[in-house]
Amino acid sequence: xxxxxVIPVLLLKEGRMVKTxxxxxxxxxxxxxxxxxxxxxxxxxxxxxxxxxxxxxxxxQLLGIISACARECFIPLTxxxxxxxxxxxxxxxxxGADRISVSTAVVENPSLINNLANNFGNANIVVCxxxxxxxxxxxxxxxxxxxxxxxxxxxxxxxxxxxxxAGEILLHFVDREGTMEYGYDLTLLSExxxxxSIPVIACGGVGNLQHFVDGVRIGGASAVAAASIFHxxxxxxxxxxxxxxxxGLPVCLA
Amino acid sequence: xxxxxxxGLGNLLSVAKAFQEVSxxxxxAVSRNAKELETATHIVLPGxxxxxxxxxxxxxxxxxxxxxxxxxxxxxxxxGICLGMQLLAEVxxxxxxxxxxxxxSGRARRLRTGGLKIPHIGWNDVEIMxxxxxFQGISRSREFYFVHSYCLxxxxxxxxxxxxxxxxxxxxxxxxxxxxxxxxxxKSRDAGLKLLKxxxxxxx
Numbered sequence: 001x002x003x004x005x006v007i008p009v010l011l012l013k014e015g016r017m018v019k020t021x022x023x024x025x026x027x028x029x030x031x032x033x034x035x036x037x038x039x040x041x042x043x044x045x046x047x048x049x050x051x052x053x054x055x056x057x058x059x060x061q062l063l064g065i066i067s068a069c070a071r072e073c074f075i076p077l078t079x080x081x082x083x084x085x086x087x088x089x090x091x092x093x094x095x096g097a098d099r100i101s102v103s104t105a106v107v108e109n110p111s112l113i114n115n116l117a118n119n120f121g122n123a124n125i126v127v128c129x130x131x132x133x134x135x136x137x138x139x140x141x142x143x144x145x146x147x148x149x150x151x152x153x154x155x156x157x158x159x160x161x162x163x164x165x166a167g168e169i170l171l172h173f174v175d176r177e178g179t180m181e182y183g184y185d186l187t188l189l190s191e192x193x194x195x196x197s198i199p200v201i202a203c204g205g206v207g208n209l210q211h212f213v214d215g216v217r218i219g220g221a222s223a224v225a226a227a228s229i230f231h232x233x234x235x236x237x238x239x240x241x242x243x244x245x246x247x248g249l250p251v252c253l254a
Numbered sequence: 255x256x257x258x259x260x261x262g263l264g265n266l267l268s269v270a271k272a273f274q275e276v277s278x279x280x281x282x283a284v285s286r287n288a289k290e291l292e293t294a295t296h297i298v299l300p301g302x303x304x305x306x307x308x309x310x311x312x313x314x315x316x317x318x319x320x321x322x323x324x325x326x327x328x329x330x331x332x333x334g335i336c337l338g339m340q341l342l343a344e345v346x347x348x349x350x351x352x353x354x355x356x357x358x359s360g361r362a363r364r365l366r367t368g369g370l371k372i373p374h375i376g377w378n379d380v381e382i383m384x385x386x387x388x389f390q391g392i393s394r395s396r397e398f399y400f401v402h403s404y405c406l407x408x409x410x411x412x413x414x415x416x417x418x419x420x421x422x423x424x425x426x427x428x429x430x431x432x433x434x435x436x437x438x439x440x441k442s443r444d445a446g447l448k449l450l451k452x453x454x455x456x457x458x
Contacts, residue, residue, distance in 0.1 A: 001378065001379060001418075002370075002374065002376050002377070002378045002419055003376055003377045003378065003397060004376075005375075005376050005377070045376065045377060046376075067267060070267055070268050070271050071271050071274075074271075074272055074275070074440060074441060074442065074443050074444075074446060074447060075399070075441060075443060076399055076401070076438070076441045077268075090262075093263075093264065093265055093266075093267075093302065094266065094267060095267060096265070096267040096268055096271065097265065098265045098268055098302070098401070098438070098441060099401065117304070118304055118306075118307060118349070119263070119303065119304065119307055120263065120264075120302055120303050120304070121302060121303045121304045121337065121402075121403075122304075122373060122403055123373035123375060123401045123402050123403055124302050124303075124401065167373045167375070167401075167403070168373070168375060197371060197372060198371055198372065198373065199371040199373070199375055199376075222371055222375070222376070223375075223376065252377050252397050
């Protein structure tokens, strides 16, 4: 039976691992390689890197980190942040990524999804949707690390992304990110998972292990991602697996 | 020397790193050089990508003929991974019908999952039908990592492992010196590394 994946997310900035709250107020949380080794040992099913470096130097550091990580961790690595073309994607794959994640670039140029899928296969293209509430409290797709809000509705965009060849959606709840309080937005998550026939990874807001279970049971997520709970509490992928197994979900057990 | 075919697609570095981990003294080359291919002891066709693009790149790089000589005529141990397994078919159905390498009679067709999400992404159980030599020493309860929308339909006698996701499909094959897995051994932790090691223990 296919297992539900538990995926730690690492946010990288200029080669360092950072943690944010609602995509701002950066805080340095350490050395990415050391962290990845820990997550690997704790049974993470996959790792997502999201790079927010503003400089070329920072971007090159990212490639170095992925390459070092691929050398010692034999689990899937999904890498996103600033990929704007097939050529850039090729570099990221060449550095050791197994799958890539794209967000702002494909909102601005949706046909990039088709191009990436034609080159690298649908299954390896993850479209990350940064969901943010607008002034009227309506969920919208945001871009540029959630500094710009578009008129796009997440469900509509998820369907278009799937239609164009996305293999998976990473649904990122910006307003909950780093808050560790309410878990995923289960209403929106469920709306998206029902609307698309591709798998959906939920991310943003997890504060306890029950939030993972709810994301799958109520939200219909195929995989559950989180950052803060693994950075700042004593919870780990292995404990998450055990808890989810206890709740009757199929997971990889150590 | 282990020759990993660099046809411009795929998670080449991941595959190379995994082989370096288990290769001992053997050199690992990521290459598209047909001359270098002649000196290979083991040949690996990795797989991230689309069937049509994969075949086009192999054709454009003029690798089909040299690979066929080394694998089909000289019978060097060959491992196809994911798309590298599907390309062995006569025909691929991804983005219209395309001719494959035709080293195995069969078709690469879309998964039939009965409503489950496609692509099939993540860790799934593999039912091992014949453990020798690829799965030797690997516990029957180990999961492997899959990421694909298509799979290979081929004669039963070549199937050495199966996987079920809605429907049951081919997870690994073996035909003489030709081996292939639909899952990614390079991304399947210890069980995957063991499989790669088993492949390297096969000699020409």
